[in-house]
Amino acid sequence: MSILIDHVSRRFETFAAVNDLSLEVAEGELLALLGPSGSGKTTLLRLIAGLDFPDAGRILIGGRDATHLSAGERRIGFVFQHYALFRHMTVRQNIDFGMRVMPAARRPAMAERRARVERLLATVQLDGLGDRFPAQLSGGQRQRVALARALAIEPCVLLLDEPFGALDAAVRRDLRRWLRQLHDELPVTTIFVTHDQEEALEVADRIVVMNAGRIEQSGTPVEVEAAPATAFMYGFLGGASRFDVTVAAGRVSLAGRPLPPEAVELTAGVADGPATGFVRAHEFRLLPAGDPASLLDARVSHVVTHGGTARVELALGAGRTIEAELPRAAWESLALAPGAPVGLRPERVAVFPPG
Amino acid sequence: MPAATDGLGARLLIAAALLIALVTLVVPLALIFASAFAEGWAAYVANIMQPDTLHAVFLTVLTAVIVVPVNMVFGIATAWAVARYDFPGRKLMISLIEIPFSVSPIVAGTIYLFLYGQQGLLGPTLQSWGVQVMFSVPAIVLVSLFVTAPFVARELIPLMQAQGSEDEEAALSLGASPWQTFRLVTLPNIRWALLYGAVLTNARAMGEFGAVSVVSGSIRGQTNTLPLQIELLFNDFNVVGAFAAASTLALIAVATLVLKFLLERHAQ
Ligand SMILES: Nc1ncnc2c1ncn2[C@@H]1O[C@H](COP(=O)(O)OP(=O)(O)O)[C@@H](O)[C@H]1O
Ligand SMILES: [Mg+2]
Numbered sequence: 001m002s003i004l005i006d007h008v009s010r011r012f013e014t015f016a017a018v019n020d021l022s023l024e025v026a027e028g029e030l031l032a033l034l035g036p037s038g039s040g041k042t043t044l045l046r047l048i049a050g051l052d053f054p055d056a057g058r059i060l061i062g063g064r065d066a067t068h069l070s071a072g073e074r075r076i077g078f079v080f081q082h083y084a085l086f087r088h089m090t091v092r093q094n095i096d097f098g099m100r101v102m103p104a105a106r107r108p109a110m111a112e113r114r115a116r117v118e119r120l121l122a123t124v125q126l127d128g129l130g131d132r133f134p135a136q137l138s139g140g141q142r143q144r145v146a147l148a149r150a151l152a153i154e155p156c157v158l159l160l161d162e163p164f165g166a167l168d169a170a171v172r173r174d175l176r177r178w179l180r181q182l183h184d185e186l187p188v189t190t191i192f193v194t195h196d197q198e199e200a201l202e203v204a205d206r207i208v209v210m211n212a213g214r215i216e217q218s219g220t221p222v223e224v225e226a227a228p229a230t231a232f233m234y235g236f237l238g239g240a241s242r243f244d245v246t247v248a249a250g251r252v253s254l255a256g257r258p259l260p261p262e263a264v265e266l267t268a269g270v271a272d273g274p275a276t277g278f279v280r281a282h283e284f285r286l287l288p289a290g291d292p293a294s295l296l297d298a299r300v301s302h303v304v305t306h307g308g309t310a311r312v313e314l315a316l317g318a319g320r321t322i323e324a325e326l327p328r329a330a331w332e333s334l335a336l337a338p339g340a341p342v343g344l345r346p347e348r349v350a351v352f353p354p355g
Numbered sequence: 356m357p358a359a360t361d362g363l364g365a366r367l368l369i370a371a372a373l374l375i376a377l378v379t380l381v382v383p384l385a386l387i388f389a390s391a392f393a394e395g396w397a398a399y400v401a402n403i404m405q406p407d408t409l410h411a412v413f414l415t416v417l418t419a420v421i422v423v424p425v426n427m428v429f430g431i432a433t434a435w436a437v438a439r440y441d442f443p444g445r446k447l448m449i450s451l452i453e454i455p456f457s458v459s460p461i462v463a464g465t466i467y468l469f470l471y472g473q474q475g476l477l478g479p480t481l482q483s484w485g486v487q488v489m490f491s492v493p494a495i496v497l498v499s500l501f502v503t504a505p506f507v508a509r510e511l512i513p514l515m516q517a518q519g520s521e522d523e524e525a526a527l528s529l530g531a532s533p534w535q536t537f538r539l540v541t542l543p544n545i546r547w548a549l550l551y552g553a554v555l556t557n558a559r560a561m562g563e564f565g566a567v568s569v570v571s572g573s574i575r576g577q578t579n580t581l582p583l584q585i586e587l588l589f590n591d592f593n594v595v596g597a598f599a600a601a602s603t604l605a606l607i608a609v610a611t612l613v614l615k616f617l618l619e620r621h622a623q
Contacts, residue, residue, distance in 0.1 A: 051524050072530040084521035088543040098529035101539070153529055 001062030001156040001189055002027045003048060008057030009213075010043055017043040018054070019213035028187040030180070032200035035210035036236065041193045042081075044210070045159045048191070049078045062156060077150030077188075079160040083142045085134040091145050092117050092130040098153035120148040123182070140171040151186075160192035164199065172196075176203050197237060201225065209236060231352040234278040241322040245277040245351060252277070252351055257295050265350045274354045279346040284324040286312070286334060287343035294343025298322075300336050314342065387605050390598035402599040407576045411584035412603065414492065415561050418580060422499045422560040423553055430507025430552055431545075437508075438515035439523075449512070455504050464569025467498050471570075490572030495580060498566040503559045507552035514548045551618040558611040562604060 003025040010018040017040045025031050033041050046052040048059060050071035058067045066074055086094050095117045099108055108116065121127050124144035134142055143163060150158060163179070164172040180203050183190055194200050200207045201221040208218040216236075217229045224233075234240040245254050252264045254277065287294045301321060302313040310331035312324045324344070336342055392399050402408065436442075437449055455463060471488035472478045481488060488494050522544060526536040542549075564582040571578040579587065581604055588597035 049528055051528060071524070071528045072532070074528075075530070076528060078525065078528040080521050080525060082521060084525040086522060086525075086540055086543075097526070097531070097539075101526070101529065101531040101535045149525075149529065 002060075003157060003189060003191075004058075004060040004063075005044075005048070006058040006060065008044075008047060008054045008059060010040075010047055010052065010054050016213050018047065020057070021210075021214055022057075023208060023215060023218070025189055025191060027189055029189055030183045030203065030205045031191045032204035032207045033191055033193045033210060034195065034197060034200050034207055034236075035216070037195065039210040040213040041210055042161055043213075045078070045161055045191065045193060048157070049076045049159055050074045051078070075153060075156050077153060077155030077158040079143075079146045079150050079158070079163055081161045081163075081165055083134070083146040085142055085145055085149070087134050090131050090133055091121070091126065091137070094134070094145055095120055095148045095152050097149060116152060120152055123151070123186075124148040125178075139167050140175060143167065143175065151188075155188060158188045158190040160190070162193050162195065164194070164196075172199070179203060209233065211236070228278075228350070231276060231278065231355060234280075234350065239281045239323060239325070240278045241281070243277045243279065243349075244354075245275050245349070247272050247275050247351065252349065254295060254346070254349070259295065259346070259349055263347055263349055265348060267350065267352050269353050270351055271353070275351050276354050277346075277349040277351045279349050281311070281323045281325040283346060283348045284322075284326075285345040285347055286324060286326060286331070286336075287345060288334065289341035289343050291343045293345050295346065296344040298342050298344050300338050300340050300342055302338060303331070305331070314344065384605060384609075387598055387601050390594060391602040393598075394595050398595055399599050399602075402593075402596040403603070405596065407579065408584055408588070408596065408600050410576045411579045411581045411600070414495070414579065415581040417492070418496055418499050419557050419560045421496050422503055423557050425500060426503055426556050427507050427549065427553055429504060430509075430511055431549070433508040434511035434515050434545075435541075437512055439520055452505050452508050455502050460498075460502055460563065460565030461569060463501050464498055464566035467494060467501070467566075467570050471497075489570060490574065490578060492578060494570040495567050495578060498570050499560045499563055502563055502566050503556045506555040506559065507549065510548040510552035510555075511545055514545055518544055547618055547621045551615065554611055554614045554618065558608065561607055 003023075005021060005023040008018055008021050009016055019040075021040075021044065033044070035041050043052065047054050048061075050066070050069055050073070054067065058065060060066060061074060061076075071078075086097065089097070096113055099113045099116070102108075107113075117130070118127075121130050124147055126141060126144055126148070129137065129141065134145065137145065147160075147163070164175050167175065176199055179192075192203070201224075204221060206218065206220055207224055209216045209224070211232050217224055217233050225237075228234050228237055228240075234242070243254055245252050245259075247266075247270055249272065250266070251261070252259045252266070252275070285293075289297070296316065298314040298316050300312060301315045304311045305328055308328050309325055310328045312326070312331065313321055314324060315321050334342070391402075403412075433448070433452060437445060468489065469475050470477050471481065471494065473482070473489070475489075478489065488497070522540050523536050526540045527533075531539065562582060563580075564586075567580055568583055568586075571580065571583060573579055573583050573587065575587065581600060585597050585600045585604070588600060
């Protein structure tokens with residue numbers, strides 16, 4: 001079902017963990033919620049699940065006002081960051097729990113309950129482990145039990161709080177693909193929280209980035225990746241270098257040299273005077289030292305080649321290093337060794353008000 | 356890893372510890388049973404079966420049967436409130452729970468005397484309604500409730516704080532009612548600590564002397580619990596009788612220790 005979050009706030013004492021936030025999630029969408037630690041992701045998820053209640057605003061689920069419904073009445077599957085499996089119950093009993101506690105009138109017959117548990121065990125690829133206790137499972141297996149348990153109530157919305165946060169890299173990669181596949185087969189509206197951009201970009205239909213209780217940017221992974229909308233987004237997405245620039249009558253200069261207008265992206269609200277520019281690693285062009293097109297002089301300090309790309313660490317003087325990324329072939333054709341001087345030309349500079 | 360035990364100093368220390376344990380723990384316990392059986396099995400049984408002693412056993416068991424469940428409920432409720440909610444006075448409440456442990460049992464008994472006695476605060480009012488609290492079974496139950504109040508709560512609070520409320524929230528979001536959540540998730544999560552607290556409560560409720568002796572009035576065959584009966588028999592120079600009664604309390608103590616040991620192992 002669709003979710004509509006309408007100007008919702010949640011304050012702890014005077015601190016707003018979620019601050020006048022509005023968000024719409026379409027039926028069947030797989031949405032990734034990103035943001036630094038403490039930005040209010042868990043709080044927002046708990047508000048949607050009915051485990052916590054907003055101080056202001058409304059939450060609509062499937063068009064129905066759910067702001068004051070209890071967690072049980074919302075039928076939302078919630079997968080906790082630390083799984084919260086019932087330790088004294090077997091895997092089967094854990095998965096069955098939601099059906100077991102249904103009022104007798106709605107509770108499926110025993111045979112149907114058993115069949116559904118077996119089906120879910122197969123879905124999460126845990127056949128044969130149904131009689132184990134949570135303590136006898138690996139982290140990835142526990143995570144999947146938690147997911148099966150949430151799915152057993154046939155939820156209208158699925159919420160996952162950093163579902164892969166505590167797992168090692170290889171297991172994460174597997175589980176994340178598997179989650180994508182599962183969502184394609186079983187299109188339940190899903191929000192999952194992550195602090196891993198790569199995970200969000202790979203799995204989600206749309207990503208929403210939160211900062212200080214508000215939404216900083218929302219869009220498809222391609223949109224967000226192509227055009228970070230705020231200075232915070234450049235910092236958060238990482239890999240971008242920050243420069244102090246000067247704006248005069250719409251012309252921007254970097255270290256006293258004017259930047260070509262086609263390379264500059266001025267955001268609204270930038271006034272004449274000092275401003276902040278961001279250049280992402282892959283938006284630098286490396287030139288031989290002394291090339292007239294060069295705008296910055298640097299020195300190669302370190303290179304990592306990985307697959308088809310080369311990641312080059314460059315010293316700008318005054319102890320400042322920045323990172324550039326270019327195709328491996330382009331790097332090799334420059335024939336530069338660590339310590340060699342090199343010219344830099346930013347091909348796209350996003351300019352924001354100073355801050 | 357414990358250090359190797361081959362040094363002379365270590366051996367002496369171990370020997371001293373064993374000797375002290377023997378003198379202070381094992382010998383007295385053995386003596387209780389030896390004295391109880393000094394005049395043979397028949398005399399032992401006769402002493403236990405003596406009506407006043409039998410009534411004391413009954414009263415002690417009755418007290419425990421009331422006190423243990425009531426304080427289990429009280430302990431769960433308190434621990435729940437303190438571990439799950441943040442409210443003004445929460446810290447104060449954690450300290451208040453400890454009061455029965457920090458005051459001498461005699462003081463606890465005296466407080467009840469001040470409250471419910473003939474010259475007490477509430478005594479005359481209750482008396483005018485025909486309710487006699489002091490020197491009766493209700494008084495014994497009340498002080499026993501007081502002195503054993505902290506045991507269960509003290510076991511549960513740190514455990515419930517450490518476990519957090521995620522399991523309960525998971526149950527709620529899966530559609531469980533608050534009562535189902537408590538019965539199916541909370542209670543199983545705390546059951547060993549709860550039983551452990553109950554065993555300690557039981558041991559103390561059965562063994563309490565000081566507070567009970569102040570409020571019971573020690574009426575033979577009416578308001579005498581086992582510990583009071585033992586003192587009474589002893590003052591009557593009925594040594595075998597006293598030790599026979601004491602041996603039942605000692606047995607309860609040994610059983611408590613065994614249970615405590617088993618529960619501690621389970622809780623881990
Ligand atoms: N129960 C609470 N009481 C007080 N502050 C809280 C509570 N829950 C969350 N917060 C605060 O709200 C902010 C957002 O927390 P959270 O939603 O957990 O962030 P995230 O999941 O994005 O890391 C944090 O600063 C946190 O300290
Ligand atoms: Mg969080």
